Amino acid sequence: MSPSTLWIAFSTIFRREVRRFTRIWPQTLVPPVITMSLYFVIFGSLIGRRIGEMGGFSYMEFVVPGLIMMAVITNSYSNVASSFYSAKFQRNIEELLVAPIPNWVIMAGYVLGGVARGLIVGFVVTIIALLFTALEVQHLALTIAIVFLAAVLFSLAGFINAIFANSFDDISIIPTFVLTPLTYLGGVFYSIELLSPFWQGLSKLNPVLYMVNAFRYGVLGVSDINVAWAFVGVLVFIALLSGWGLHLMSHGKRLRH
Amino acid sequence: MTAALSISNLQKTYENGFQALKGISFEVQPGDFFALLGPNGAGKSTTIGVICSLVRKTGGSVSIFGIDIDRDFAAAKQMLGVVPQEFNFSQFEKVFDIVATQGGFYGMPRKLAEERTEKYLKQLGLWDKRAVQARMLSGGMKRRLMIARALIHEPKLLILDEPTAGVDIELRRSMWTFLEEINRQGTTIILTTHYLEEAESLCRNIAIIDKGDIIENTSIRSLLKTLNREVFILDVRDALQSCPDLGRFDGRLVDENSLEVTVEKGQSLNDLFTRLGEQGVAVVSMRNRANRLEELFVSLLADAKKEGDK
Numbered sequence: 347m348s349p350s351t352l353w354i355a356f357s358t359i360f361r362r363e364v365r366r367f368t369r370i371w372p373q374t375l376v377p378p379v380i381t382m383s384l385y386f387v388i389f390g391s392l393i394g395r396r397i398g399e400m401g402g403f404s405y406m407e408f409v410v411p412g413l414i415m416m417a418v419i420t421n422s423y424s425n426v427a428s429s430f431y432s433a434k435f436q437r438n439i440e441e442l443l444v445a446p447i448p449n450w451v452i453m454a455g456y457v458l459g460g461v462a463r464g465l466i467v468g469f470v471v472t473i474i475a476l477l478f479t480a481l482e483v484q485h486l487a488l489t490i491a492i493v494f495l496a497a498v499l500f501s502l503a504g505f506i507n508a509i510f511a512n513s514f515d516d517i518s519i520i521p522t523f524v525l526t527p528l529t530y531l532g533g534v535f536y537s538i539e540l541l542s543p544f545w546q547g548l549s550k551l552n553p554v555l556y557m558v559n560a561f562r563y564g565v566l567g568v569s570d571i572n573v574a575w576a577f578v579g580v581l582v583f584i585a586l587l588s589g590w591g592l593h594l595m596s597h598g599k600r601l602r603h
Numbered sequence: 604m605t606a607a608l609s610i611s612n613l614q615k616t617y618e619n620g621f622q623a624l625k626g627i628s629f630e631v632q633p634g635d636f637f638a639l640l641g642p643n644g645a646g647k648s649t650t651i652g653v654i655c656s657l658v659r660k661t662g663g664s665v666s667i668f669g670i671d672i673d674r675d676f677a678a679a680k681q682m683l684g685v686v687p688q689e690f691n692f693s694q695f696e697k698v699f700d701i702v703a704t705q706g707g708f709y710g711m712p713r714k715l716a717e718e719r720t721e722k723y724l725k726q727l728g729l730w731d732k733r734a735v736q737a738r739m740l741s742g743g744m745k746r747r748l749m750i751a752r753a754l755i756h757e758p759k760l761l762i763l764d765e766p767t768a769g770v771d772i773e774l775r776r777s778m779w780t781f782l783e784e785i786n787r788q789g790t791t792i793i794l795t796t797h798y799l800e801e802a803e804s805l806c807r808n809i810a811i812i813d814k815g816d817i818i819e820n821t822s823i824r825s826l827l828k829t830l831n832r833e834v835f836i837l838d839v840r841d842a843l844q845s846c847p848d849l850g851r852f853d854g855r856l857v858d859e860n861s862l863e864v865t866v867e868k869g870q871s872l873n874d875l876f877t878r879l880g881e882q883g884v885a886v887v888s889m890r891n892r893a894n895r896l897e898e899l900f901v902s903l904l905a906d907a908k909k910e911g912d913k
Contacts, residue, residue, distance in 0.1 A: 347677055351710025358707025365700070437691035441752070444655045444685055445708035446677035603617070603649075603658045 347446055355447045356455050363459025367425055374425070375467060378417050382471045385413050386478045389535060401537045401568050410475045411562040412534030415496065417471045419554065422464030422497040423525060426456050426504035427517040434508065434600070449595035453505060453588070460501030461494065468493060481565060488573070489564030495580045496557040500525075502587035509594045528554045533562075538570045553579055605669040606630040607760050607791040608654070614662035615649050615815075623649040625815040626663065631808070633668075633759075636786050637793045638802035638823070640900060641812035647795045648688060650812070651764050655685045667760060681709065684758035686749045688765045688795075694738035698729055701737060702752050709756040716755065723751040726781065743770045747778070754785070761785070762793045767801060779805055799897040803827075811903055818907045834892040837862045840885040847882045849875070863892060 347355065367374040386406070394405030401408055433439040442452050475481065483489055503520075511517045532554030538546050549555055550571065560576035563569035608631040615624040624646050631637045641647050652658030654665055656676060665672045667679040692701050699720055706716025724730045727747040732740060737748060746766055753761060763782070767775040775798075783805065786792050796802055802809065802823070809826060811819040819826065842859040852875055854864040864875060879886060 347710055354710045354712065355708055358704055361707075362700075362704055369695075433693070436693055437689060438693045440657060440687065440691045441705055442708060443657055444680065444683075445705070446680040446710075447708055448677075598659060603652060 347448070352448070352451055355445070356451045356458075359442070359447075359452065359455025360458050360462070363425075363429060363456060364462050366429055367459070367463045374421075374463060375470070378421055378467045379470050379474060382413050382417050383474050385409070386475060390478055401539075401566075403566055403568070404479070406479045407481075407566065408537070408562075409535055410479060410481065411565040412532075412558045414468050414471050414475065415493065415558050415561045416529050416534050418464040418468040418493055418497050419500045419529060419557070420521065420525065421467040422460040423500040423504040423507075424517075424521060425463040426460035426501045427507045427511070427521075429459065430456055430505055430508035431511045431514065431517050434511075435514075449592055453502075453591050453595060456505055457498060457501040460504055461497040464497035464501070465493070468497075483565050484567035485564045489561060492557060492560040492564060492576065492580070495577070495584065496561070499557075499580055499584050499587065502584060502591055505591050506587060506594065509591070509600055512600070528552050531555075533558050533570060553583065556580070604633065606666070607633045607635065607668055608793065609666040609669075610650070610654075610663070611665075612663040613650065613653060613660055613665060615646075615653060615658060616661045623815055624653075624660075624663075627812065627815070627817045628663075629810045629817055629820050631760075631791060631793055633791050634786070634789060635791055635808055636783075636806045637791070638806035638809040639793055639795045639812065640799070640802060640809060641795075642904060645812045646815045647812055648764055651685065651687075651762055651793075651795070654762065655683060656680070681756065682759045684753035684756065684761045686746075686753045686761070686763040686766050688768065690745050690749070692737055692745075692748065692752065695736055697734055697736055698724065698740070698748055699733040701748065702755055705752045706755040711756060719755050719757070720751070723754050727751050728777075743774045746770055750778075750781075758790070760791045760793070764795050765797065766794070767796065767798060775801070799900055811900065813904055813907050816907075819903055831868045832865055834863060834865050835889050836892050837864060837879075837886045838888045840887050841883075843884070847879060847884050850878050852878075 386409075390406035390409050394409070397405040399405070430439070433442075472481070504517075507517055507520050531549065532552050533549065538549045538555065541549060556571055556576035556579050559569040559571045560573045560580075563573045610630070611628045612626045613624050613628070614622075614626050616622045627646070627650065639647050639650065649658055653660045654667070654672070656672070667682050670679040670682070672679045696704075702720040702724065703713070703716045706719060707713065711719070720733075721730070724733055727750060729740075729744060729747055729751060732744060737745065740748060746768075750763070750766065753763075766782075767778055770778065779801065782792060782794075794802065794806060806823055808822050809819070810817050836857065838861050843856060843862070844859070846854060846856040846862065849864060852864050852866065852870065854862055857863050866872060866875065876886065
């Protein structure tokens with residue numbers, strides 16, 4: 347396929363993904379916004395007043411970047427996991443497999459679809475956050491870069507989850523038992539400076555901590571970790587998961603007989 | 604002339620050791636209307652799966668219009684359209700979107716994809732349903748939707764895996780007319796079907812596959828010539844009390860208004876009618892007891908089974 351036909355194929359997959367999650371917006375866009383709004387009200391406003399400052403900011407200011415990042419991560423992941431698995435389940439993945447599209451274009455289309463949902467939800471959650479607190483972004487380019495890369499990374503993870511999944515239950519196991527604990531323990535609600543040295547060390551093995559802190563650094567200008575490591579880590583994981591995803595596609599893992 | 608489809612020593616053994624294809628070879632010429640027949644589990648869908656890349660072969664080669672799928676599958680896929688046996692579209696997408704989106708997967712600009720979608724949805728009687736979610740369509744409409752989707756990139760080779768399964772007679776005949784028309788326009792068609800009447804009426808050449816082997820590959824005309832006997836049902840005008848004297852023909856009275864007569868190869872139907880006429884039996888209509896191809900199909904499978912038992 348020529349570059350122009352590859353672009354058409356890619357944009358067709360991407361558009362279909364966006365059409366899918368916007369068609370079912372009450373299931374895909376509204377729930378995360380409601381959940382995050384509740385977090386703002388309960389943790390940020392009601393409980394946060396009693397907590398006082400964290401990292402030199404009001405508790406509300408502190409949790410907002412983490413909650414935005416949490417929304418981006420979970421929505422990017424679940425969009426690709428559920429969409430790609432549904433395509434396998436309904437067998438309409440065969441529409442793509444019989445067409446002359448390279449595997450990397452298929453993967454890129456799905457991943458960018460997940461990124462789009464993650465960023466849209468992140469944007470709406472940011473608007474809601476502005477009702478509770480003022481946000482003055484300190485490093486705009488860095489903020490945009492880390493949120494985009496995190497969305498790519500978790501979309502890739504959702505894609506791989508969907509390839510391995512044999513049932514709808516299988517696409518909820520990783521979010522429930524891996525993603526949620528990593529996110530909650532990834533410094534969304536607290537600074538790891540509050541933890542003992544042992545738990546601080548353990549927390550530094552959590553990749554979500556780096557993304558949350560890099561995003562917080564972009565917005566507030568403070569971070570528990572070296573932000574450069576966050577970018578290096580995210581880029582390395584993106585490279586690893588992309589390679590793994592393409593390997594699974596080229597071997598037809600659970601896609602071809 | 605380069606074959607539209609050339610399959611050579613194609614093998615498929617699944618991970619559990621089941622050998623679905625045992626080294627089959629056949630060719631389909633450009634412009635042909637070709638039937639690939641066989642009982643359930645014979646290997647038809649596996650063969651189609653290999654051709655369109657949904658099944659990985661374990662040996663042999665496949666070329667589409669001279670392009671080896673191992674060398675340039677993308678180019679080969681551009682020439683190929685497939686209508687699978689099972690519905691394989693998103694049930695929640697609209698009919699128009701399913702077809703137009705498939706055009707995008709083949710790299711077609713959106714405007715062209717939309718024009719073609721309109722053309723094929725109109726030709727297949729689905730234009731009124733274009734804004735309906737696919738799950739709301741009847742079974743026959745869903746099959747036609749898959750045909751429209753397979754044609755969106757105007758492939759030179761169209762493979763249909765039981766396209767008329769579960770479709771009523773009227774709709775089946777309109778689909779036959781449509782397929783004959785696109786075949787006349789130059790599209791090579793390969794059809795698998797359980798309706799042997801369909802294969803006999805539409806196809807010129809045939810391959811019969813059984814247990815992963817090709818047991819017959821010839822023209823339908825030559826195959827029918829090998830039929831040694833045919834059984835006819837004759838409807839007679841006046842009620843009969845007993846079977847008339849049929850001479851060298853075997854026959855029996857089915858009921859008082861119909862006779863079943865076996866005509867061996869070399870026997871003439873004129874002789875039969877003369878004999879019946881002499882006895883005052885007027886025949887008002889006649890038909891084959893079973894489809895001719897069906898009789899051959901059953902006998903070929905029985906022969907293959909005997910060979911296997913030996």
